[in-house]
Amino acid sequence: MIEQIFDKDAKRTIARKVLEALREWFEVDESREQYIRESADQIFIAAKENDEYVGFLCLKETGNATVELAVMGVLKEYHRSGIGRQLFEKAKAIAVENDYSFMQVKTVQMGKYEDYDKTNMFYISCGFKEFEVFPTLWDEDNPCQIYVMSLS
Template sequence: MMSVQVTLSPVDEAGPVAERILRTLPAWFGIEEATLEYIRDAHANPTFVADDGGEAVGFLTLVVHTAYAAEIHVMGVLPSYHRQGVGRQMVAVAEAYLRRQGIAYLQVKTLNDTHPDEGYARTRQFYLAMGFRPLEVFPDLWGPHNPCLQLIKAL
């Protein structure tokens, strides 16, 4: 497993990092208006950046919904760093940050397994391995062709 430095990004730096990484992941982030929203959201919410020798190789943006619950709103890792532990490290740092704030639950939304996309199958496997558990499926939240699966984890 590769070790990277994961830190909370200054707000003014998070958007450009998010944009650079999201643009390398068109299979997951191919809808332009959604990508632009994720970039804007990185500016307005806590965003953690994984750094490898001065290069940002991953990011994770949280949205805190209530005093008790937060969400991994968007996460991306450069393709050449996939399956090397970068995502695990970012989630671990984000979870520690949320625990310090008294947050009890962390959720994430992704495509449900009724959608055949192999990339999202790996995404679901990742979150399950990180201790998240399926909570609910929202068949029309993202439209009828993109069933949303909500996963949750107690912190």
């Protein structure tokens, strides 16, 4: 079941549970804590299986016409089960309902790390298009790939 969560404490609790279980992608403690903290004030969509939250996605406004898929995570045992796609589709519908024209997402450039290549392929399969790479936005070992999509 996919649902939008409004309670700030629930958002932080769900984000913490999922992100701490995905340390391969969220290994930097201060970054992970920032995602958890900021999730409370963002559009928050969660996936529930067997009365337990197993994934979430947050959207944040980055411009008056643009929303960013700020953070997303699905517990590893639920990867490739369609939950990520369901979270994304719900997020996209909410973005359209809120009159955003574009959605963007930032990740590590394709070809750097196998785990992130899977993430890149997921975003491309959702309809995102390559926009620009910022080689040193994060650091030289993690060139930032920005993907965008039109919502109209």
